[in-house]
Amino acid sequence: MVIGETLLDRYTVQALLGEGGMGVVYRAVDERGHPVAIKRLHAEVATSPELAARFEREASAQAMLAHPNVAGLHAVGVTDEGALFFVLEYIEGHDLATELEHGPLVPLRAVTIAQQVLSGLHHAHQFGLVHRDLKPENVLLARTEGGEQAKLIDFGLVKMLTDVLGSNECQRLTRTGVVFGTPQYMAPEQMLAEPVDARTDLYAVGIVLFEMLTGQRPFEAEEVTELWQAHLNAPVPTLGELDPGLKLPDLDAILATLLAKRPDERFASAHAARRALESLAL
Template sequence: MSSQDPNIGRDLLGGQFQILQKIGSGGMGSVYKAAQPEMNRMVAVKILHKKLVNRKDLMSRFRREARAMSHLTHPNTVKVLLYGELDDGSLYIVMEYLEGRNLNQVVRKEGPMSVDRAIPILIQVCGALQEAHLQGIVHRDLKPENIFLSTNGGLKDFPKVLDFGLAKVTERELRPGSIMLTQEGMVFGTPEFMSPEQAQGKVLDARSDIYSLATILYEMLTGKLPFDAKSPMEYIQLHVNKTPIPLDERVPGKVFPPGLGAAIAKALEKKPEDRYASAAEFAEALKPFAPAAVKDLAVMMPTSADLVIAQAAKGQAAAMEADKLASPQASVVAPKKEEAAPEPPVPVAREVARRDSRRRRTTPVVLILVAAGCLIAGVLLTIAALKLFGS
């Protein structure tokens, strides 16, 4: 494979990044493991397929994906370090390199998780989604393959939310005059985890992600989905028309804590208005079922004020990163300063860019736009940022 891929061995930004091997490929691009010698670390580089360079719509989607991801700074979201354009016109994104396994791989190999293991993972994922939702970004394709588990900060399972490639900026966040990349009536995502409104091609908000996340939790705990179906179309029909099999009835002989099934069932309601209003609210509903030692994970939920602080901090870090990487001898077009993202606090894990071929298939779509940050006084910025990231 390496000998056939012209990107293997390629230097980016005048040698700042050296591509070593391909680790996955999708409809829009390939993901590579690359070295960043100056930082003595590995990174993941996603490059849009060269054959798509002339597709302005796809190039726009790729840019929007990168821009949306670069604005997400929660520790449980995969970090975007940099993005820009190569000299041949291809676009690239540099992300943190992840080592570990995704939820699908873990559940398939080890079987259903215990409540004590699954709930802390979900609470942390809720934190990542809460940040995205506050910025008007809906993931739209949450599934076990897009939640990656690693070890970080002494935790056994440190989840990272991947692939905001289907992320959609909600209508209220769109800039005047911009054109939506998806419209009502268009269906994208993974049928097994779609909310009823997504299956019907309706306009989505954060509550659609909450439904998908509850479906993931259901599978983590039981090893099964809330419905029995034989085809993607049947899953879509069941999500829209049928009540999920109660958690307590899904695995004969398995007993769950009282109230857990009801908490998940609320997130799986057919009507969005009957579900939790936010990811933070879902996390609070799950908190009573978490082990005592990790119940404080719910405090990782960002607020609107936290996001203003984080955006200002990210803007300062972006300027420094872009200045460091810019070079007259660069082999690519150096990205603008606002297109650089801050370095992650710890290089952790490996991005799995390709899902298990035996299971669900996804229709890729990228929809992205994010609100800009504000400047804040130095002392106030430091205090608030420390509070947000727990530094």
């Protein structure tokens, strides 16, 4: 993919926006001059014909998502070189990971972002779509006339790639720098290769919210095996343990529920989790 190239006869690539573990993101414009974002998957994963066909099928489900907290998916395609790409709503702003490089957020802002993330998740869950890789890099903070708006990207991408390529190949590619899932945000059932559902995403929301509030995740370790053991067995620290200025017992209780080891001990839905956050007096 090169600057000036036109894809699907209507999207003209203008500039490189950034690169992540799975792919490269470009800014482009459609035939009317409206901006879009194009994400091209890395060659290691984007050359499978089966993957391209699967992605096009999955895209029809993702295209049904129409929610202010989910980035819209416009189209899916394959370049002449066989690279798989998808065209997304262009979002003026940056991701939450970039925002957190400047330190933790004030509680009201952190909780507001979490509420918006949960709203987007609840909408997607109604269509049977589970994100499976929710993390700050997949939460974009859009600048709008009404203020800040969180938007989710990359729904179901990890599952799609794992289903087509196989878990062993995904693990091999992860070791070479292509990321399939992020251990720091994985729920215990994901680590144990057990069935996942909407409550798996709620666990990741708990990790992200904790990180927004304190500047660090509740479970940290140098080695992945140690990290997994912490997710599986370690109790959730209270916010006050990391920051004495964050003695918020009601918020601690919500985080403990989001981060329960067993899915059936978490909130029943993203909507229920959002309502709990809305009840806080911050």
